[in-house]
């Protein structure tokens with residue numbers, strides 16, 4: 001019944017992690033990496049949450065769409 005008065009917020013990534021780490025790549029051939037950027041329902045995580053900059057978010061979207069096209073990632077996850 002009683003909830004703790006303060007909830008901890010998720011730590012925000014201030015800097016785009018792709019900018020921060022040039023070795024971190026997004027590739028449609030690596031759906032496991034891309035999976036971090038989709039919700040459990042299969043939607044692409046918005047930039048506010050992913051923390052990616054415009055450039056990388058766009059790249060991410062492209063890679064996710066590619067991965068979807070070759071069925072590595074779902075378009076949507078349908079649940080009962």
Ligand SMILES: [Zn+2]
Pocket residue numbers: 016017018019020052053054055056
């Ligand atoms: Zn970036």
